[in-house]
Amino acid sequence: MIKSSTNRTTAVCRVALLTALASASLSAQITTLTFEGLGNLEPVLNFYNGGLGGSGSGPGVNYGVSFSPDALAIIDSDAPGGTGNFGGEPSPSTVLFFLASSAVMNYPTGFDTGFSFYYSSVFNPVSVSVYDGINKTGNLLATIPLAVTSSDGGDPSGSFSPFFPVGVSFSGTARSVDFGGAANQVGFDNITFGSAVPTGVVPEPSTYAALVAVAAIGGHQWYRRRKAA
Ligand SMILES: [Ca+2]
Ligand SMILES: [Ca+2]
Ligand SMILES: [Ca+2]
Known part of the structure; x- marks a missing residue:
C-alpha cells in the first residue's frame, strides 16, 4: 500500500x-518573415513595421520590424515578374538579399530564445550577428556562421539553390541583427524570431x-x- x-x-x-x-x-512567441507580397528589388523598409516597402507594397503584418534601405526583396526569375537567380526557397517565390556590406534589421520591442532563417550562399562564407541594442549596439548575443552552400541548379533555374535552415539559441533580449558581409551574395528567407529552428523545417x-x-x-x-x- x-x-x-x-x-x-x-x-x-x-x-x-x-x-x-x-x-x-x-x-x-515565434514570428516568421516570408517576404511574400513585396515586389522585385523592392526595399523592405517598413513593410513589417506598419508601413510600406520602398515601392509602395504593403503594409504587411505589423511585427515592429524594420530594415535598413539596402535590404531588398527579390522574386525568383522562374516566377512572374522576377529576376532572382535562386531556387528552393522555403516560401516561394520571394526572398531577401542585401546590396550593402552591412545591413541591419531592427526589432525595438525585442525577441528572445532564438533566431533562425533559411539561406543560400554559394560563393562566400559570411556571418550574421545578433545584438541586444538597436542598430547593432549593446551586447553581442550570438553570431551565426554561414558556411558556403551547395547548388542544385535551381527550380528549374537559379544558382543560389536550395536554401538551408540555420539558427542559434541565446540568452537575453535581442533588438537588432547585423547581416554583415552578405552584400549581393546571400539570399535569406523565412527569417524567424523566437526559435533556433526556422518555420518551415519539418522537425526531427x-x-x-x-x-x-x-x-x-x-x-x-x-x-x-x-x-x-
Ligand atoms: Ca522558386
Ligand atoms: Ca528559380
Ligand atoms: Ca519567401
Whole structure:
C-alpha cells in the first residue's frame, strides 16, 4: 500500500513536470518573415513595421520590424515578374538579399530564445550577428556562421539553390541583427524570431514528441498501478 502510494506520487509529479515543459516550449512567441507580397528589388523598409516597402507594397503584418534601405526583396526569375537567380526557397517565390556590406534589421520591442532563417550562399562564407541594442549596439548575443552552400541548379533555374535552415539559441533580449558581409551574395528567407529552428523545417523525431510519448507511458503506468491498488 505504501509502495503503491509512493509510486503514484512520483508518477503524478513526473507527468506534471513533463506537461509544464511541453507548455513552456509551446508558449514561446515565434514570428516568421516570408517576404511574400513585396515586389522585385523592392526595399523592405517598413513593410513589417506598419508601413510600406520602398515601392509602395504593403503594409504587411505589423511585427515592429524594420530594415535598413539596402535590404531588398527579390522574386525568383522562374516566377512572374522576377529576376532572382535562386531556387528552393522555403516560401516561394520571394526572398531577401542585401546590396550593402552591412545591413541591419531592427526589432525595438525585442525577441528572445532564438533566431533562425533559411539561406543560400554559394560563393562566400559570411556571418550574421545578433545584438541586444538597436542598430547593432549593446551586447553581442550570438553570431551565426554561414558556411558556403551547395547548388542544385535551381527550380528549374537559379544558382543560389536550395536554401538551408540555420539558427542559434541565446540568452537575453535581442533588438537588432547585423547581416554583415552578405552584400549581393546571400539570399535569406523565412527569417524567424523566437526559435533556433526556422518555420518551415519539418522537425526531427522531436524533443516535444519524445516528451509526449514519455508522458503517455508514465500516465498509463500510473493508471495501471492505481487500478491494481
Ligand atoms: Ca522558386
Ligand atoms: Ca528559380
Ligand atoms: Ca519567401
